[in-house]
Amino acid sequence: DLSPQENYFSCEPLDRLSAKRTDKVWLEDRQSAPDTVYLLFSSLSPMVSSSQEEDGGAAAETKLCRFTYEAVKDLIQKPSAVLIFLGVERRKNRSSSSSSQEPPAWFAISSDEDAAELLKRCREKSCSFPKTPNRDLLNLNEEDAGVVAQARSVLAWHSRYSFCPTCGSSTRLEEGGHKRSCLNSDCSSLRGVHNTCYPRVDPVVIMLVIHPDGNHCLLGRKKIFPAGMFSCLAGFVEPGETMEEAVRREVEEESGVKVGPVQYVSCQPWPMPSNLMIGCLAVAISTDIKVDENEIEEARWFPRQQVIDSLFRGARPAFTVPPRQTIAHQLIRHWIHMNSNL
Amino acid sequence: DLSPQENYFSCEPLDRLSAKRTDKVWLEDRQSAPDTVYLLFSSLSPMVSSSQEEDGGAAAETKLCRFTYEAVKDLIQKPSAVLIFLGVERRKNRSSSSSSQEPPAWFAISSDEDAAELLKRCREKSCSFPKTPNRDLLNLNEEDAGVVAQARSVLAWHSRYSFCPTCGSSTRLEEGGHKRSCLNSDCSSLRGVHNTCYPRVDPVVIMLVIHPDGNHCLLGRKKIFPAGMFSCLAGFVEPGETMEEAVRREVEEESGVKVGPVQYVSCQPWPMPSNLMIGCLAVAISTDIKVDENEIEEARWFPRQQVIDSLFRGARPAFTVPPRQTIAHQLIRHWIHMNSNL
Numbered sequence: 185d186l187s188p189q190e191n192y193f194s195c196e197p198l199d200r201l202s203a204k205r206t207d208k209v210w211l212e213d214r215q216s217a218p219d220t221v222y223l224l225f226s227s228l229s230p231m232v233s234s235s236q237e238e239d240g241g242a243a244a245e246t247k248l249c250r251f252t253y254e255a256v257k258d259l260i261q262k263p264s265a266v267l268i269f270l271g272v273e274r275r276k277n278r279s280s281s282s283s284s285q286e287p288p289a290w291f292a293i294s295s296d297e298d299a300a301e302l303l304k305r306c307r308e309k310s311c312s313f314p315k316t317p318n319r320d321l322l323n324l325n326e327e328d329a330g331v332v333a334q335a336r337s338v339l340a341w342h343s344r345y346s347f348c349p350t351c352g353s354s355t356r357l358e359e360g361g362h363k364r365s366c367l368n369s370d371c372s373s374l375r376g377v378h379n380t381c382y383p384r385v386d387p388v389v390i391m392l393v394i395h396p397d398g399n400h401c402l403l404g405r406k407k408i409f410p411a412g413m414f415s416c417l418a419g420f421v422e423p424g425e426t427m428e429e430a431v432r433r434e435v436e437e438e439s440g441v442k443v444g445p446v447q448y449v450s451c452q453p454w455p456m457p458s459n460l461m462i463g464c465l466a467v468a469i470s471t472d473i474k475v476d477e478n479e480i481e482e483a484r485w486f487p488r489q490q491v492i493d494s495l496f497r498g499a500r501p502a503f504t505v506p507p508r509q510t511i512a513h514q515l516i517r518h519w520i521h522m523n524s525n526l
Numbered sequence: 527d528l529s530p531q532e533n534y535f536s537c538e539p540l541d542r543l544s545a546k547r548t549d550k551v552w553l554e555d556r557q558s559a560p561d562t563v564y565l566l567f568s569s570l571s572p573m574v575s576s577s578q579e580e581d582g583g584a585a586a587e588t589k590l591c592r593f594t595y596e597a598v599k600d601l602i603q604k605p606s607a608v609l610i611f612l613g614v615e616r617r618k619n620r621s622s623s624s625s626s627q628e629p630p631a632w633f634a635i636s637s638d639e640d641a642a643e644l645l646k647r648c649r650e651k652s653c654s655f656p657k658t659p660n661r662d663l664l665n666l667n668e669e670d671a672g673v674v675a676q677a678r679s680v681l682a683w684h685s686r687y688s689f690c691p692t693c694g695s696s697t698r699l700e701e702g703g704h705k706r707s708c709l710n711s712d713c714s715s716l717r718g719v720h721n722t723c724y725p726r727v728d729p730v731v732i733m734l735v736i737h738p739d740g741n742h743c744l745l746g747r748k749k750i751f752p753a754g755m756f757s758c759l760a761g762f763v764e765p766g767e768t769m770e771e772a773v774r775r776e777v778e779e780e781s782g783v784k785v786g787p788v789q790y791v792s793c794q795p796w797p798m799p800s801n802l803m804i805g806c807l808a809v810a811i812s813t814d815i816k817v818d819e820n821e822i823e824e825a826r827w828f829p830r831q832q833v834i835d836s837l838f839r840g841a842r843p844a845f846t847v848p849p850r851q852t853i854a855h856q857l858i859r860h861w862i863h864m865n866s867n868l
């Protein structure tokens with residue numbers, strides 16, 4: 185049921201061609217090619233067009249607005265613009281294609297021009313730069329979501345890391361937007377390879393904790409959640425610990441419950457700003473709950489039947505789970521399906 | 527055979543008590559407690575004592591030198607010192623212990639005093655600050671290795687991230703050494719929660735690629751490896767990709783081999799400087815090798831029997847594998863054992 189590729193944000197429609205990042209001539213050539221696709225970002229949001237369903241259906245699908253080089257070349261010239269090479273389209277049927285032509289390249293541009301002015305560049309109707317990414321970026325198709333996962337993570341890194349953490353100097357973009365190098369030639373970040381120059385990815389464990397009776401799972405809610413919503417516990421992997429140990433530590437910190445065996449299920453890139461959500465099932469070896477009130481408002485053991493009612497929208501669910509685009513939802517669904525196979 | 531806890535660097539003898547990091551009174555109290563244990567670091571190396579085996583045995587065990595508060599309190603006062611709260615010892619037998627006394631706390635101090643002077647503080651014989659951590663930090667016992675994994679990762683972060691990446695200002699240590707905050711009160715890193723303030727952990731995938739015939743595995747060597755050594759391929763997880771996709775991308779980049787199914791096996795914190803090595807088995811769906819010469823000197827399919835000879839030190843192994851303390855070694859061993867169960 186749950187294959188890793190099915191998580192939202194984890195589709196990879198582009199081949200990143202990382203070796204080309206250092207090939208300036210090739211990159212410049214692709215930048216101005218007529219079939220090159222540009223995505224336009226403002227304040228870390230991509231420009232999207234919403235196709236409101238005629239019948240007023242609830243889930244309006246959102247599509248990324250695509251631009252040609254001609255439509256954005258003035259923006260690329262601005263010194264404040266950030267340009268990222270995202271990759272080239274993967275050929276669907278490699279063998280049959282006899283053309284030696286390269287597949288279209290994709291770039292993301294981040295611009296600090298006035299957002300309303302930027303929107304005028306697009307011919308699609310109802311374009312916008314979504315304001316609440318955690319919600320508004322969940323209605324893309326799988327491919328667009330996969331591209332946004334890369335683009336937004338890298339842009340978010342540039343927006344917070346424009347100074348060298350080692351010496352405080354300014355830095356310069358390099359390698360198609362995948363590196364920043366210190367402008368201070370005495371800086372030790374320039375001697376040897378250091379992570380200060382590369383985008384940051386934060387590993388986070390997210391886990392569904394199963395009761396020792398096998399028939400309940402532990403879900404918690406933060407104050408900021410919509411009323412009635414409960415989700416999996418989660419936390420940042422700390423330096424010097426394994427994923428499994430991070431699961432045990434975070435569950436005990438947040439709920440007081442002790443965890444034994446931990447099993448990896450699947451993962452999901454989460455580009456707000458650049459997390460790698462590592463999804464696990466964990467088996468509890470204690471059951472008393474004592475929440476960390478700084479982080480969690482409430483945590484509870486939910487019986488399997490209540491979880492099924494929530495997932496499949498029974499008449500009056502006792503609580504709601506996060507939407508299907510989240511790995512939390514997929515972990516819960518995975519557990520329900522596992523059990524039903526017994 | 528391979529349980530995640532058995533990887534070197536992944537033992538957690540301390541309870542990190544992360545909630546205490548913001549409790550200044552508690553921390554100061556523990557700092558000066560007589561049973562508190564201090565580890566001393568110089569240039570990111572811990573002071574260790576080597577117990578040379580009497581019979582000249584090859585593998586000299588290395589132990590962390592432990593200091594009391596009295597022995598290091600002058601160092602802690604120095605403005606350049608970095609002090610990290612590591613946690614408290616886990617009680618072995620919780621139920622039996624009726625004493626309400628808290629278990630000993632551990633701290634790491636990094637000092638920039640002259641290393642030779644620092645060594646004089648220890649009463650053990652043959653103390654040193656190892657110069658090549660990738661090799662010299664592999665001879666600790668499991669517990670000491672687990673503590674070093676946390677301490678060295680966090681210290682390495684402080685050494686490269688003392689300036690705010692968002693605005694270039696200086697920063698201040700907080701929360702027992704687990705946070706740095708910008709001193710510029712206008713900085714946007716102070717509004718909301720941002721990863722700029724927290725230690726960085728870099729997820730890396732490391733994978734043993736299995737030939738479609740099930741009887742060979744793909745190993746490669748970098749120029750810097752000791753002569754004759756081959757290891758698993760590995761690479762940094764990039765923003766916006768899953769672990770599984772990172773495995774496929776890195777294997778194809780480095781060796782030209784295409785990978786189908788990927789299975790997570792176990793992970794290992796690697797504190798040089800702060801990687802999380804995510805170990806996977808991967809099944810190849812193509813076999814032609816074309817190495818990326820910038821990174822890999824040579825990659826080859828090795829037959830199972832040659833791998834067995836290397837692991838168990840046959841008479842004349844065709845090649846050598848990395849030492850048992852590496853997850854590369856453990857992945858290779860895992861594959862051999864899996865097969866032998868068929």
Ligand SMILES: Nc1ncnc2c1ncn2[C@@H]1O[C@H](COP(=O)(O)O)[C@@H](O)[C@H]1O
Pocket residue numbers: 386418419420434479719720721724725
């Ligand atoms: N890389 C990071 N990014 C953001 N917050 C972090 C990070 N590492 C640790 N934190 C802290 O962890 C808290 C969230 O807790 P948790 O997700 O349970 O680990 C945040 O409020 C921060 O105080």
Ligand SMILES: Nc1ncnc2c1ncn2[C@@H]1O[C@H](COP(=O)(O)O)[C@@H](O)[C@H]1O
Pocket residue numbers: 377378379382383728760761762776821
């Ligand atoms: N976080 C990082 N730390 C160090 N090097 C990185 C990082 N991210 C990307 N790199 C680059 O990746 C190269 C190593 O390749 P790989 O380990 O195969 O991904 C390094 O030489 C750097 O150019």
Ligand SMILES: [Mg+2]
Pocket residue numbers: 417418419420434438479
């Ligand atoms: Mg949490």
Ligand SMILES: [Mg+2]
Pocket residue numbers: 419420434
């Ligand atoms: Mg945490």
Ligand SMILES: [Mg+2]
Pocket residue numbers: 418419420434437438479
């Ligand atoms: Mg937490």
Ligand SMILES: [Mg+2]
Pocket residue numbers: 759760761762776780821
């Ligand atoms: Mg590599």
Ligand SMILES: [Mg+2]
Pocket residue numbers: 761762776
């Ligand atoms: Mg790489």
Ligand SMILES: [Mg+2]
Pocket residue numbers: 760761762776779780821
């Ligand atoms: Mg590589």
Ligand SMILES: [Zn+2]
Pocket residue numbers: 348349350351352353366367368371372373
């Ligand atoms: Zn610098």
Ligand SMILES: [Zn+2]
Pocket residue numbers: 690691692693694695708709710713714715
């Ligand atoms: Zn700042």
